[in-house]
Amino acid sequence: MAEKGVKVFGMWASPIAIRVEWALRLKGVEYEYIDEDLTDKSDALLRYNPVTKKVPVLVHDGKPIAESTIIVEYIDETWKDGYPIMPADPYERAQARFWARFAEEKSWMQQTILMAGLDMYTLQCNPALYPAFTTTGEAQHKVVQEAQQCLKTLETALDGKKFFGGDAVGYLDVVVGWYAHWLPVIEEVSGASVVTDEDLPLLKAWFDRFLAVDVVKATLPARDRLLAFNKARREQLLSA
Template identity: 45%
Template structure:
């Protein structure tokens, strides 16, 4: 019980995968508790009574909710390995800003573009947001420079989920010619072992997007 770690989630959630990646980067062993979101467990409702959703990290009986909050908690609670957030106060503030930008601007635009089957105006909105991230990479391997940081983890959906949606629906949302830095970052990021070990099978995501957004005959 000295260091009991449980993660409540579903394998296909990009928000849950954020936490898996953070735990993997820190080398933390944990128990994964698969939730059925149509029949939520008593534990999930107890540990996250406000939002009643995953992910929830429970560390020695203490629950932490919301994916980016959990990632920061993991970084603070386990000091081993490379830091996920910069130690410099200004750089830390910047990382938090861009991680929030991914959630507030990029994710809604991407879901809209996917849901519209790559409709031109929706993709143009995605392009506008992704250009900011393209500029922010500044030629670095990761948003955190040489090491994966909070922004990289927040953008996991862009690196892995978007490609699965494109395959499922036969659309193009992330233009690699327009965003070469983001395309290179995506390839490097998903091939990092700590990331790869946390990702769901691609075919599972392709099937999900086909079911949810595929055009009905």
């Protein structure tokens, strides 16, 4: 008999894998969650994603889909009658994808957090991104300024709206939503201060609104555990 149902292969500290859970919960789709040890990946993960061997992976009726943004769009298209994640208007969909791509490709901060907490052995990152998490002083200050400029550009997509999706959470909120929970942890661990009321007021206010959404709150890892995890990872990187 063919495998039925929905499975998500993730990692509890991953700010990227959680996107898949948010999308499924917004749609009201039941799923089985499998937490991976990225230092000892399961045979199932390697079988379902032999190309990149990374999380997240969505398995729907035995068919695997990899890469978080692709998975989120697949979820929206597959469960059409549920909560709308992508905008209905083609132009607005294109804009959401544009900003998502901008956040994925331009936000070196995302890469820094990935380096800090995820699969160092399969992730290729620009070495110039290390200072935000692994250094202090002037080097870190320069990197933080670059991050703020990137986020100020992204913040323009929030102008006049509660969420990036408008009055409700949408595709771009799902893609960049991890900023709201993970970035304050990284700021505390590294001593950096990136998103403030003074420098990025719209984004800071969005943090609070996004974290108050029920499906978001239900899936967030405990802050204390995430803090300890990233402290240990930073110490490991600093001593390397």
